[in-house]
Each structure stands twice: as structure tokens, then as C-alpha cells.
Amino acid sequence: MDEAERLMFQAWASMPPCRSKVAQAQSIIKEALEISPAYVACSWGKDSLVLAHLVWSIAPDTLLFHDGSDDEDEQDNYSEVREAFLGRFPMPYQGITRGYNDGDGGGLYEQLPLHPMVFLGLRAEESKPRRISLKKYGLLHQYQSDSAVRPLNHWRCCPLAWWNWKDVWAYIVAHDLPYLSAYDWEPRDRGRTSVIHGKRINPKHSALAMGQSERLRRRNPEFWEKLTHA
DSSP: OOHHHHHHHHHHHTSHHHHHHHHHHHHHHHHHHHHSOEEEEOOSSHHHHHHHHHHHHHOTTSEEEEEEETTHHHHSOHHHHHHHHHHHSOOOEEEEEEOTTOOSOTTHHHHSOOOSEEEOOOOGGGOHHHHHHHHHHOSEEEOOSOOSSSOTTOEEEOTTTTOOHHHHHHHHHHTTOOOOGGGGGSOTTTOOOOOOOOSOSOGGGSGGGGTTHHHHHHHOHHHHHHHHTO
16 A cells, blocks of 8 residues: 555544444444454454454454465465454454365354354445345344354344445554555455355355456466366
8 A cells, every 4th residue: 555545544534424433333342242242253354354453442352253264375464464463452363274175164163162242344335235134134133043153142243334445444544454465456445355265055155256266366376276276
């Protein structure tokens, strides 16, 4: 990120609309923590980083949980970002890793000591399905269905639901948060990363099926070659 862009985001961070969204996010985080102990689901993408920092600023003993891939560091500087963030903003941390051909975890979530409340960095701006879901269920929602990933009566909290990309980058710049290098390869309003967990249950959820194949090929041709021939 160059200096002109950084100054632009610093200015946006000081504007009332952005400051109002930060205050709203802080309020919903506090409300959620009054309902139940919680954990932050962190992909180490830009939205997860902002969410993790917001939660850290309110309840630094909240668990930070990462469901990742065993070849993350071939994709991007995940370890560097993780170590930089946790070095400055210590939080309890737990992570799992999967290989490319792994499924959905084989009941792994059931074995983890995760709390009934999960903080998610979902934003309506990212996709139509997310926008529909957030409009339907709101920022704080109690699940009524039962599954290994979403047990009955568990909760999700989405404090960034109505943030836009400028709000996210303004917060990152204002707090000097580390971020994945891939974001500097795309316009800020389109930049999105997705850890390639593997084929999972639905291959449509893989990063290559989410419009990232060409971006990955240009940015990391060695890993792209490995992935497409796996």
C-alpha cells in the first residue's frame, strides 16, 4: 500500500460514518459476550483481522480459532501475519490444518472446546448469499438447526455485517494491522482471499471455484501449477 492510499484510508477512518460503524461493532460484541462465552473464527483475511482486533480491544482473553490448510504458506504469508498479529495483540489461539483432499473435518469440530458463540467476519457486501443471510438473520443469530458445525442453540455474531471495503481498510490502516500480501495484487474493493482447505464436501467452496484461479496463477504460478495438477 502506497502512502497516498494510506492517507486516504486514515482520513476515512476519522469520518463519522466509519467511526459509527466501529462503535456499533463494539456494541454488538459486548452484547454477544453477555449472552455466552465466545470465540473468533479467523481465516487471517482482512475481515477476520479487523474482527479479531475489535474483539481483542474488548475481551483479549477470547479464543482466536483458525481452520486452515497445511499449505497456507505456499499460498501467502499466513504465518508472518499470524505471528505479527498475535505478537502485538495476544489472544488465546488454536488452529487446525487440513490437506487438499481432506473433507469437512470428520467430526473434528465436535472434539474442539469451542464456545456456543462464534464471531464471524461476514459482510453483506461480499456476496448475494451473505447479504440475504445477514438481512434475514441480522448481526446476532441463534441457530435453530443442528449439525456438527452449527449445533442447536449455538449463536453467531457478525459485527461487520454492514461495513464496506473502505471501512475495513480504514480500520486496518488506522490500527496498523498486518495483512496478507495477496491484497496488494488486487483493487481494494475486490480483494478477497480464501484459504484452500481442499475439496471439502462441496467443491464449489474451494478458492479456485470462487473466481481466484487467474489471480492465483498470476501471483503464485508455482502453487497454481501444484494445485491444478493435484
